[in-house]
Amino acid sequence: MSDASLSFASIAELSAMLETGEVSSVELTRHFCNRIDQYDGCINSFITRCEEQALASALAADQRRSSGDATPLTGIPIAHKDIFCTQGIKTSCASRMLDNFVPPYSATVVSKLDAVGTVTLGKVNMDEFAMGSSNETSFYGPVANPWDRTRVPGGSSGGSAAAVAAGLVPFATGTDTGGSIRQPASLCGITGLKPTYGRVSRLGIIAFASSLDQAGPMTRTAEDAAIVLSAMSGIDPGDSTSADVPVPDFRALLNADIRGLRIGVPQEYFNADLSVEVGDTIHAALAELEAAGAQLVDISLPHTHEGIATYYVIAPAEASANLSRYDGVRFGHRCDNPIDLNDLYERSRSEGFGDEVQRRILVGTYALSAGFYDAYFKKAQQVRRIIANDFKQAFEQVDIIAGPAAPGVAFKHGDKAADPLTMYMEDVYTLSVNLAGLPGMSIPAGFINGLPLGLQLIGKAFDEQTLLNTGHCFQQRTTWHRSQPDMTRLTA
Amino acid sequence: MSWEMVMGLEVHLQLATASKIFSGAANRFGAEPNVQACAVDLGMPGMLPVLNEQAVAYAVMFGLGVGAEIGYQSVFDRKNYFYPDLPKGYQVSQFFQPIVGQGVFDIPMPDGSLYPVRITRAHLEEDAGKSVHDAFAGQTGIDLNRAGTPLLEIVTEPDFRTAEQAVAYLKALHSLVTYLGISDGNMAEGSMRCDINISLRRTGSSELGTRTEIKNVNSFRFVERAIIVEAARQAEILEDGGTIVQETRLYDADNNETRSMRSKEVANDYRYFPEPDLLPIVIDQDYVDAIRAALPELPGAKRARFVSDYGLSDYDAALLVSSRALADYFESATKASSEPKLTANWILGDLSAALNRDDITIDSCPLSPQALAGLIERVADNTLSSKLAKQVFEGLWQGEGSADDIIEARGLKQVSDSGALEAMVDDVITANPAQVEQYRAADDAKRKKLIGFFVGQIMKASKGQANPQLLNTLLLKKLSDN
Numbered sequence: 001m002s003d004a005s006l007s008f009a010s011i012a013e014l015s016a017m018l019e020t021g022e023v024s025s026v027e028l029t030r031h032f033c034n035r036i037d038q039y040d041g042c043i044n045s046f047i048t049r050c051e052e053q054a055l056a057s058a059l060a061a062d063q064r065r066s067s068g069d070a071t072p073l074t075g076i077p078i079a080h081k082d083i084f085c086t087q088g089i090k091t092s093c094a095s096r097m098l099d100n101f102v103p104p105y106s107a108t109v110v111s112k113l114d115a116v117g118t119v120t121l122g123k124v125n126m127d128e129f130a131m132g133s134s135n136e137t138s139f140y141g142p143v144a145n146p147w148d149r150t151r152v153p154g155g156s157s158g159g160s161a162a163a164v165a166a167g168l169v170p171f172a173t174g175t176d177t178g179g180s181i182r183q184p185a186s187l188c189g190i191t192g193l194k195p196t197y198g199r200v201s202r203l204g205i206i207a208f209a210s211s212l213d214q215a216g217p218m219t220r221t222a223e224d225a226a227i228v229l230s231a232m233s234g235i236d237p238g239d240s241t242s243a244d245v246p247v248p249d250f251r252a253l254l255n256a257d258i259r260g261l262r263i264g265v266p267q268e269y270f271n272a273d274l275s276v277e278v279g280d281t282i283h284a285a286l287a288e289l290e291a292a293g294a295q296l297v298d299i300s301l302p303h304t305h306e307g308i309a310t311y312y313v314i315a316p317a318e319a320s321a322n323l324s325r326y327d328g329v330r331f332g333h334r335c336d337n338p339i340d341l342n343d344l345y346e347r348s349r350s351e352g353f354g355d356e357v358q359r360r361i362l363v364g365t366y367a368l369s370a371g372f373y374d375a376y377f378k379k380a381q382q383v384r385r386i387i388a389n390d391f392k393q394a395f396e397q398v399d400i401i402a403g404p405a406a407p408g409v410a411f412k413h414g415d416k417a418a419d420p421l422t423m424y425m426e427d428v429y430t431l432s433v434n435l436a437g438l439p440g441m442s443i444p445a446g447f448i449n450g451l452p453l454g455l456q457l458i459g460k461a462f463d464e465q466t467l468l469n470t471g472h473c474f475q476q477r478t479t480w481h482r483s484q485p486d487m488t489r490l491t492a
Numbered sequence: 493m494s495w496e497m498v499m500g501l502e503v504h505l506q507l508a509t510a511s512k513i514f515s516g517a518a519n520r521f522g523a524e525p526n527v528q529a530c531a532v533d534l535g536m537p538g539m540l541p542v543l544n545e546q547a548v549a550y551a552v553m554f555g556l557g558v559g560a561e562i563g564y565q566s567v568f569d570r571k572n573y574f575y576p577d578l579p580k581g582y583q584v585s586q587f588f589q590p591i592v593g594q595g596v597f598d599i600p601m602p603d604g605s606l607y608p609v610r611i612t613r614a615h616l617e618e619d620a621g622k623s624v625h626d627a628f629a630g631q632t633g634i635d636l637n638r639a640g641t642p643l644l645e646i647v648t649e650p651d652f653r654t655a656e657q658a659v660a661y662l663k664a665l666h667s668l669v670t671y672l673g674i675s676d677g678n679m680a681e682g683s684m685r686c687d688i689n690i691s692l693r694r695t696g697s698s699e700l701g702t703r704t705e706i707k708n709v710n711s712f713r714f715v716e717r718a719i720i721v722e723a724a725r726q727a728e729i730l731e732d733g734g735t736i737v738q739e740t741r742l743y744d745a746d747n748n749e750t751r752s753m754r755s756k757e758v759a760n761d762y763r764y765f766p767e768p769d770l771l772p773i774v775i776d777q778d779y780v781d782a783i784r785a786a787l788p789e790l791p792g793a794k795r796a797r798f799v800s801d802y803g804l805s806d807y808d809a810a811l812l813v814s815s816r817a818l819a820d821y822f823e824s825a826t827k828a829s830s831e832p833k834l835t836a837n838w839i840l841g842d843l844s845a846a847l848n849r850d851d852i853t854i855d856s857c858p859l860s861p862q863a864l865a866g867l868i869e870r871v872a873d874n875t876l877s878s879k880l881a882k883q884v885f886e887g888l889w890q891g892e893g894s895a896d897d898i899i900e901a902r903g904l905k906q907v908s909d910s911g912a913l914e915a916m917v918d919d920v921i922t923a924n925p926a927q928v929e930q931y932r933a934a935d936d937a938k939r940k941k942l943i944g945f946f947v948g949q950i951m952k953a954s955k956g957q958a959n960p961q962l963l964n965t966l967l968l969k970k971l972s973d974n
Contacts, residue, residue, distance in 0.1 A: 085538045098537065105531060107538060204538040211768035239540050240770050318768055321570050324581020325535040329634065345574055368572070368763035377765055 006031050007167030008484050011224040012251075014170055015072040018065060025058040025065070025075030029119050032077045035168045036121065042491055043144045045153075045163040047082050048090045049122035057119040064117055072227050072251070074117030079172040081160050082123040083130055084110050084215070085204040089120075093206045094138035095128045097326045097333045097352030107204025108236045109173060109215050116231050121169055125159030128354045129323065130180055130208040132156050133426035136417050137356040145188060146485040147451050151410040154184030154426070160218045161188035165485060171219040171228060175205060177212045178311050179406070179430025182442035185218060186405035186454025189444045189483060191471065192218045193225045194430075196462045197437035198243030201236030207322040209315035210241075212434040221481055222443060222471030226250035229464060245462050253465055256473040259293030261466070264398030268304040269429055275408055277448045282404050285445035285455040285474070289402070292473050297398050301390045306383050307432035312424060313367045313380035314435070320364030326352060359420065388436040391458075400466055401458040404429050405442035409451035429456060439464045443471045444480035452483070495692040495727050498700060499652035499719065500612075502687040503665060505644045505675050506619065507550045513618050513642035514541030514584065521681050525624070525635035533640040535579030540769050543568075547642040548773055550674035551591045551616050552783050554644055557668050557790055558611050560595025565774050566615075568767040573760040576634050577621035585645075587764040590615035591773060592644075598792055599657070599664045604806030609661050610649035617643050638682075644674075650689065650700065655719040659712050662686060663814065667791045671816045679710050686715055691736065692726045701726075702736040706750055709743050718743035722750045794819055802832035811840055817854045821861050828865030831872050838868060842885050859888050866895035877960055880904045908959040910966065913950075916958070917966050920949045931971055943967060 006014070006028065017023045033051050040046050054077065061075035085091045085103035087110075092098045106114065114120070127137040135143040135158025143158045145151040146166035153162040157174030161184035164172050174181040176194035185192025193216045200215045207213060217228035233247040265286060270279055290296050328334035328348030335347035353361070367376035394401060406426055416423040433440040438461055442454035455474070459467040475481050512519050515532035532539045555562045567589040570582040592614035598606040619641035624633035646665070652658045666684060669675040677684050691703035706722055709715050722743075726736055741750040789797075791813045798809035798819075813819045818839070826835045843864065847854060867884055870876045876884060876899070887898035899905055907913055921928055924946075931942045946967050950958050 091537070093537070101537065103537065105536075105538075202538075203540050206537045207769075209768075238542060240542055241768075317765060321572055321580075321582050321763075321765070324572060324574065325537070325579060327574060327576075327581060329576050330534055330579065331536065341576065365763065368765050370761045370763075373763075373765070 007035060008220070008482075009170065010220045011072065011076055011170055011227055012221070014076055018075050019070070025061040025119060026055060028075065029054050029058040029077055029121070032121055032169055035166075039166055039487060039491065040163075040168060042149055043146060043162050043166055043168070044141050045124050045143050045159040045166070045168060046079070046122045047092055047094065047125050047140050047159070050089055050120060053089075054119050054121050057117075061117045061119060071116045071231070073113070073231055076118055076171070077121050077169050078113060078118040079121050079124045079160065079163050079169045080110060081126050081157050081172065081174050083126060083175055083206045084123075084173055085206065086110055086120065086123065089123060091123065091206070092139070093129050094126045094140055095353065095357070096139045098206075099139065099333065101331055103204075105204060108201035108238065109232050110204065112231055112234070113173070124163050124172060127156035127158065127180075127356070129206070129319070129357050130156040130175055130177055130213075131319070131356050131360055133179065133183055133423050134411070134413075134416060135159065135162075135184070136413065137354050139354060142413055144490075145410045145451075146487075146490055147189065148410065149490055151412055151451070152187065154187035154406070154410065156180040156184075157192070157218060158184050161185055161190055161192065164188070164190045164218055164220065166487070166490070167484065171217060171224060173215060173232075174218045175208075175213055175215045176430075176434065176440075177208050177214075177315060178434050179427035181216050181218060182430050182440055182454065182456055183406045183426055185442040186456070187410040187452065189452025189454075189480070189485075190218060190220060191222055191225050191441070191443050191481060192216065192454075193229060193441040193464065193467065194433065194439060195229060195233065195464055196243070196439045197434070198241055199245070199439070199462065199464070200232050201234070201239040201242045203236055203238040209318040210322060211318060212311075212315055214434070222441070222468050222475055223251060223254060225441070225471070226254055226468045229468075243462070248465065250465055250468055254472050255469050256476050257293070258289065258470055258473045261289075261294040261400065261470065262297050262398040263289060263294045263470075264297050264299035264394050264401040266299050266301040266304065266394070266401060266403055268301050269403035273407060273425075273428070274404060278404055278408055278453060281446040281448060281453050282455060286402060288477055289470065289474060292477060294470075299394045299398060299401065301394060301401075301432065303383065303387045303390050304428070304432055307387055307435060308424060308428055310380045310383045310387065310435060311427070311431040312363065313376050314384065316360040316364030317367045317377050317380075318364070320361045320368065323353070323357070323361055328352070356420070384435045387432050391432075391436045391438060395460050399460075400470060403456055403458075405454035405456035406430070409448050409453050433458050437461060439467055441467045441471055443474055444483070445474075446480055447483070452480070494695045495723070495730065496695045496697070497653055497655075497719070497723050498650045498691050498693060498703075499658055500650040500689045501648050501652065501658060501661060502689070503646045503662070504619075504685045504687075505646060505669060505677075506683040507547050507642040507644055508673065508675050509544055509546045509550065509642050511544060512640035513544050513547045513616065515640050517640065519641055521678075521683075523637055525633070526637060529621070529636035529639055533579065533636055535581070541584060541767075543770060543773070544642060547616055548591065548775070549783060550642075550672070551614065551644055552775065552780060553672045553674055553787060554614060554646070554669065555592035555595065556780070556784050556787060557672055558595040558597040560611050560614070561593035562775070562780055563589055563591045563593055564776065565589065565772050566591040567772045568616075568770045569764045570767050571617075572763040575620070576632065577623045577636070577639070579621065579636060579639055583618060583620060584767050584770070585617035586615035588766070589772075597661075597664065599660045600791075600795060600806075600810040601660050602656070602807075604810060607657055607660065609651045612647040612649050614644050614646040617645055619643050655716045658688065658719060659716050662712055662715060664791065667814050667816075671788055671790055673788075679712070682710065685710055688715065688719060688722075690719060690722055690726070692723060692730060701730075702738050704736065704738065704750075705740045706743050707740055707753060714743055714745050717745070717748055718750060721748055725750060788816070798822075802826065802836070804832060804836050808836045808840060812836060815854060821854055821857070824861035825865045825868070828862045829868040829872070831868050834868050834872060835865070838864060838885075842882065846885075846889055858891060863888050863894060870895050870899065874908060874959060874961070875899065875906055876904065877906055877956070879956055880906060905957065906959045907954050907957045908962055910962060913958060913962055913966055914970075916950050916953055917946075917963070917970050920946055920953070921970055924949070928971065943971070946971070
């Protein structure tokens with residue numbers, strides 16, 4: 001097996017190679033560490049690396065496999081978004097505020113993946129506190145899109161998407177509050193799944209907006225997403241909002257036969273805001289699914305546009321409270337020589353948080369203030385229910401919903417950073433899904449001017465299987481997910 | 493013109509759960525700083541709350557105890573403010589939908605009457621930590637052991653008109669929660685903390701005046717004093733034509749005065765919103781019924797039963813049921829003695845006095861209810877006069893054995909042998925002819941006073957052991973004999 005073929009192999013393929021002994025986990029780990037050494041200087045996807053620990057885990061994984069106790073993920077290298085607490089490994093949330101934070105515990109997701117024997121190569125970059133759609137708000141600098149280093153990888157899970165797309169790691173964890181898995185997956189040409197709210201424990205994941213946050217896999221294929229999702233999911237007594245629903249073996253149940261599947265195509269996702277090129281690419285992908293036997297059904301999600309305003313009240317409101325704990329008292333950044341308590345708060349928080357985080361704290365605080373609560377937060381909660389109801393009605397007619405994951409392909413660094421509202425539009429097709437708590441997935445669906453674009457599939461609550469089946473079917477018939485960026489051009 | 497006080501009380505009650513309301517850390521008073529605070533209590537990144545179901549059960553028990561509506565769906569909210577001893581920068585509380593709604597709680601007053609107080613609501617929340625200002629020079633220490641302790645905040649309508657009513661309410665509340673076993677009610681350790689909302693108005697007026705809030709008063713006595721001095725302060729301002737500033741004040745027990753803490757103008761906007769990390773608490777009728785079925789007899793019902801079954805006065809019954817342990821003691825002693833009234837008198841008299849004197853509670857009383865009953869039986873059958881009984885009681889208190897042992901050992905048996913007493917009476921009459929003459933010459937009213945001399949002489953001669961009733965009969969007979 002050549003080194004080059006390892007870099008872009010799927011988990012399923014690597015797992016098979018580990019099983020036959022064609023490659024060892026230690027070899028895989030060394031291979032990907034070398035890739036990171038070679039390319040991450042250009043991409044900046046890793047914030048923290050832990051090569052030594054990784055090699056020790058890899059050795060243990062190889063022993064486990066030889067003793068016959070392996071799972072498909074045993075010995076497979078992984079990178080965790082730096083929002084997942086990792087015991088003994090710095091967890092910064094890409095913020096100066098937590099630049100010095102080493103948690104004494106691991107997130108449930110990390111523990112579960114550790115338990116099946118994944119090998120953690122490090123912690124990857126993201127927008128600060130997951131607030132952003134371009135990975136430009138990170139304290140550790142922007143991340144380059146492997147398809148074009150002058151462009152953003154999307155966000156907030158930009159480091160995860162870029163690292164997978166560049167073949168620096170076979171898969172990564174991400175979190176998605178309004179599109180933070182699906183939009184970067186679309187912009188980097190990988191598969192990203194945001195599960196149903198409650199499917200995956202939030203314990204140990206640094207909170208952005210608690211009622212919207214959900215962790216999920218960022219992989220090369222739907223099949224890989226199925227493998228990882230089974231390992232990540234399940235009720236957690238430590239997270240009261242995790243759901244008590246059975247976790248199937250999604251991979252074992254994968255069924256690429258989608259004949260008769262009713263796919264809803266919301267007219268609101270293809271209005272004048274969407275460029276012709278993106279519309280054409282998505283329609284071509286839908287035609288492929290139709291050719292596979294699915295039935296396309298025109299539907300309406302009438303409150304799609306209200307989703308943005310609703311989201312940008314609820315998410316900042318929850319964030320404004322979630323981020324109050326970073327006060328310079330117990331952990332995180334503390335300003336030098338505070339003169340009194342208010343000075344401690346003001347300077348620690350002003351120095352520790354970047355502009356976008358401060359903007360959202362201010363917006364959220366305002367939306368919850370006396371006299372504004374009813375007009376903003378309460379109204380947003382009402383609209384949230386209306387949006388959820390739109391989906392509920394749509395799912396009476398169809399099995400899944402499909403459309404674009406983002407309004408366009410990857411944009412240039414700096415293009416949208418100065419205008420928050422344009423940036424917020426990046427999530428117009430994804431954040432309603434979070435508001436409704438539903439599962440959503442982005443799969444590579446084509447290229448525009450050499451840049452990847454994702455098709456978004458939205459499912460019924462806890463019906464990730466149908467999304468995975470549809471994605472798997474699509475990937476059996478297309479090769480978009482097999483495309484690789486030109487690494488020589490990247491480093492040139 | 494006189495002023496009328498109008499007060500409402502808010503009580504923060506720490507619930508006696510084994511662990512905290514949202515974490516597994518121990519819920520105990522008095523540990524070394526910060527050893528009972530886990531990652532959840534510290535508000536560490538990524539940590540999430542998990543509701544302690546015992547706290548919910550305790551809140552429902554309280555609601556049933558005051559006859560209040562139970563919220564079948566209640567919701568936690570975040571109350572946002574910054575303070576160093578509030579780790580998350582918000583307190584998880586219940587603002588919009590509390591677990592306990594309106595109710596009416598009948599308060600026994602010292603005169604034996606009942607005073608109804610309307611409960612507005614009671615909600616679950618987490619306690620904050622403590623700021624320690626005196627441990628480090630020029631710096632403030634933070635102790636987060638208390639952070640996450642379950643609290644039930646109990647709010648009343650402005651139904652109190654006197655300090656006496658307010659104190660009676662707090663005592664009744666203390667009694668109720670200790671009966672229920674949901675709190676130790678220890679005010680000195682902060683298990684029960686009281687905020688007093690107080691305003692004045694002209695007597696006869698129905699409008700409410702501007703109120704102040706006195707925060708965190710931590711004993712019955714201080715509540716009474718704080719109300720009195722704050723009412724006096726407000727009255728003085730109003731008499732001078734001034735206006736009351738709506739503000740939070742602190743009671744300074746050393747100087748017996750209230751002081752301004754912070755004014756509402758700069759008070760926090762708490763920005764309440766539903767806590768997204770916790771699901772609503774949903775309980776059903778079966779759950780409430782099961783808790784109701786397991787409730788102990790509560791002070792109100794016990795008080796009524798003590799009056800009807802034992803013939804006690806309202807006053808005595810109210811005193812006896814004020815603590816579950818005292819009521820249990822009474823019932824055990826009465827069961828053994830079959831003398832409810834005497835038993836009540838002894839418990840509320842000599843026994844309570846001795847407990848107070850030695851500063852111990854009924855739970856650690858050196859005297860068992862059965863031992864007290866042994867004494868009461870000897871009073872009831874006239875073996876002991878009340879004076880001798882006091883001596884036997886002291887013997888019991890000192891652990892000298894049973895009442896009969898002490899009577900025997902100390903030779904305290906009452907002389908009820910009429911022959912022996914008659915001889916003593918004869919001796920005294922013979923030895924005091926002048927007093928006998930005086931007695932016989934006097935009218936009935938004077939005789940009643942003069943007879944005391946002879947009683948005293950004979951008691952002295954009998955070392956107090958003469959049966960007083962028998963002695964009286966004999967004296968009257970002998971003094972009238974010529």
